[in-house]
Amino acid sequence: MSTDPTNLLGLPRAELEAFVAERLGAKPFRARQLMKWIYRRGASDFEAMSDLARDFRAQLAQVAQVRVPEVISRQSSIDGTRKWLLRMDRTQGIETVYIPEPDRGTLCISSQVGCAMDCTFCSTAQQGFNRNLSVAEIVGQVWLAHRELAGAHRITNIVLMGMGEPLANYRNVLPAMRIFLDDLGYDLSRRRVTLSTSGLVPQMYKLAEECNVALAVSLHAPNDELRDQLVPINRKHPIAELLGACWHYLDKQNGRSVTFEYVMLDGVNDRPEHARQLARLLRGRPAKLNLIPFNPFPGTRYRRSPDPVILRFRDLLNEQGVIATIRRTRGEDIDAACGQLAGQVLDRTVARLGAKLTAAPRAAAEAP
Ligand code: SAH
Numbered sequence: 001m002s003t004d005p006t007n008l009l010g011l012p013r014a015e016l017e018a019f020v021a022e023r024l025g026a027k028p029f030r031a032r033q034l035m036k037w038i039y040r041r042g043a044s045d046f047e048a049m050s051d052l053a054r055d056f057r058a059q060l061a062q063v064a065q066v067r068v069p070e071v072i073s074r075q076s077s078i079d080g081t082r083k084w085l086l087r088m089d090r091t092q093g094i095e096t097v098y099i100p101e102p103d104r105g106t107l108c109i110s111s112q113v114g115c116a117m118d119c120t121f122c123s124t125a126q127q128g129f130n131r132n133l134s135v136a137e138i139v140g141q142v143w144l145a146h147r148e149l150a151g152a153h154r155i156t157n158i159v160l161m162g163m164g165e166p167l168a169n170y171r172n173v174l175p176a177m178r179i180f181l182d183d184l185g186y187d188l189s190r191r192r193v194t195l196s197t198s199g200l201v202p203q204m205y206k207l208a209e210e211c212n213v214a215l216a217v218s219l220h221a222p223n224d225e226l227r228d229q230l231v232p233i234n235r236k237h238p239i240a241e242l243l244g245a246c247w248h249y250l251d252k253q254n255g256r257s258v259t260f261e262y263v264m265l266d267g268v269n270d271r272p273e274h275a276r277q278l279a280r281l282l283r284g285r286p287a288k289l290n291l292i293p294f295n296p297f298p299g300t301r302y303r304r305s306p307d308p309v310i311l312r313f314r315d316l317l318n319e320q321g322v323i324a325t326i327r328r329t330r331g332e333d334i335d336a337a338c339g340q341l342a343g344q345v346l347d348r349t350v351a352r353l354g355a356k357l358t359a360a361p362r363a364a365a366e367a368p
Contacts, residue, residue: 005062005063005064005065006019006023006063006064006065007064007065007066007067007136008034008038008064008065008066009038009044009066009067009068009136009139009140009143010134010135010136010137010138010139010140010175010176010179011135012175012178012179012182013031013032013035013178013182013184013185015175016031016034016035017031019031019064020034023063023064024056024059024060024063026056030052030056032184033049033051033052034049034052035182035184035185036184037049037052038066038143039143039146039179039184039185039186040184042143042146042147043066044065044066044067044068045066046060046061046064046066047061067136067140068140068143068144069086069087069088069137069140069141069143069144070086070087071084071085071086071087071144072085072086072087072093073085074148075334075336076334077330077331077332077333077334077336078333079330079331079333080100081097081098081099081100081330081331081334081336082097082098082145082331082336083095083096083097083098083331083334083335083336084096084097084141084144084145084148086140086141086144088113088133088137089113092113092130092131093113094110094112094113094133094137094141094162094163094164094341095110095162095163095336095341095342096108096109096110096141096144096145096162097162097331097336097341098145098149098153098155099330099331100153104156104157105149105153105154105155105156105157106155106156106157106158106159107141107142107145107155107157107158107159108159108161108162109138109141109142109158109159109160109161109162110133110138110141110162110163110164110341111132111133111138111160111162111163111164111165111166111168111169111172111173112129112130112131112132112133112163112164112165112168112169113129113130113131113132113133113163113164114127114128114129114130114131114163114164115127115129115163115164115165116128116129116165116168117165117168117198117231117232117233118232119198119218119220119230119231119232120229120230120301120302121220121230121263121265121294121300121302121339122339123297123300123339123340123341123342124163124164124339124341124342126297126299126342127163127342132164132168132169132171132172133164133169133172134172135172135175135176135179138172138173138176139176139179139180141162142155142158142180142186146186155186156188156192157188157192157193157194158180158186158188158192158193158194159193159194159196159216160173160194160195160196161194161196161216161338162341163341163342165197165198165200166195166196166197167195167197167200167203167204167207168200168203170203170206170207173195174207174210174211177193177195177211177213178211180193181193181213190212190213190214191214192214193213193214194213194214194215194216194259195207195213195214195215195216196216196217196218196261197215197216197217197218198217198218198231198233199217199218199231199233199234199237199242199245200233200237201237201241201242201244201245204245204246204248204249205245205248205249207249208245208248208249208251208252208253209252212253212254212255214255214259215246215249215250215255215258215259216258216259216260216261216290217242217246217258217259217260217261218231218260218261218263219239219242219260219261219262219278219289220261220262220263220269221234221239221269221274222269222274222275222277222278222280222281223239223277224238224239226268226269226274227239230265230268230269239281243281243285246258246287247285247286250286255286256286257286257287257288258286258287258288259287259288259289259290260282260287260288260289260290261290261292261327262278262289262290262291262292263292263293263294263338263339264291264292264293264294264304264305264309264310264313265294265302265303265304265305266294266302266303266304266305266306266309267303267305268302270305270309270310270313272312272313272316274313275313275316275317275320276316276320278317278322279316279317279320279321279322282322283320283321283322284321287322287323288323288324288325289317289322289323289324289325290324290325290326290327291310291313291314291324291325291326291327292327292338292339293305293307293310293326293327293329294339295329295332295337295338295339295340297335297339297340297342310326311326314326
């Protein structure tokens with residue numbers, strides 16, 4: 001009987017140890033050696049793993065491989081931001097973005113091909129949803145960027161802010177994050193791995209039990225009426241419920257604060273009264289607000305708030321005791337900015353949460 005070789009990329013430490021024990025009769029330290037080769041040194045070829053015994057390497061090659069993503073294209077922005085389009089299936093692609101800053105290097109990774117959350121201001125939403133990424137496909141983005149940056153740049157932070165809703169792919173995102181945190185994986189501290197969610201409340205409670213990473217939440221509106229329009233999941237899990245899940249997460253995980261993302265849409269959510277409503281929601285809470293100037297994409301009905309409006313909005317919040325900062329737009333010239341990642345979602349199931357939820361009243365709405 002022949003089975004497909006197991007992809008070692010994306011196996012968390014415990015699973016890799018079990019694999020080498022069961023399939024190869026090897027000791028756990030072999031798994032640790034493999035992890036160092038795969039993640040730290042970016043190796044994919046067993047032959048290159050010179051401190052592994054020759055016959056162990058040969059045995060490995062029979063049953064396993066390190067299958068890494070294939071690059072469709074690479075782009076570099078004048079500001080140093082880099083973007084990769086990676087092939088997922090014959091017709092599908094996802095994007096990964098590296099954002100260099102003087103004191104850090106952030107890799108923004110995708111968790112799904114497309115997205116079903118249907119936020120009205122997001123380019124990925126327009127693509128519809130195709131499928132969840134596997135653990136290997138999530139970790140593979142880091143593997144690839146790490147290898148291509150080749151020592152010239154370092155990945156000091158990972159944010160799950162690319163295509164997709166990470167908590168809708170909880171099963172695969174969780175083991176991937178374990179590899180980011182593992183000292184034999186990418187060895188990042190819990191504050192340097194950020195999961196961003198549009199607000200899947202039940203999964204936020206689950207995450208609070210299982211993993212400790214920084215949490216970012218896409219708020220985008222200070223009241224339910226407006227948030228229902230912009231972020232359709234709000235019709236199922238309104239703001240009060242969402243904030244409850246945020247404070248619970250911090251309690252459980254001993255976290256310092258939640259970062260709330262707020263996209264600045266001209267004439268939609270950027271008025272002084274919105275800032276005042278936001279301050280009422282967040283004042284005195286362990287919260288930071290990150291204002292994101294809207295990044296346009298073809299076909300969008302929205303415009304970015306003018307700079308003076310964004311500055312004034314930030315000042316109003318600060319005056320009312322809420323820490324607010326403005327996210328600098330990066331990689332705009334290569335469509336790598338927040339909300340611009342479209343990838344190649346050619347074969348899609350047009351699953352649009354907004355449409356589903358409009359058909360059903362809030363209480364009766366079903367999870368996607
Ligand atoms: N699905 C997750 C993570 C992906 S999006 C989430 O919703 O949080 C990362 C951030 O970019 C989110 O805050 C998202 O709302 C924001 N975003 C989406 N489209 C945008 C756009 N066109 N301009 C600016 N920010 C956008």
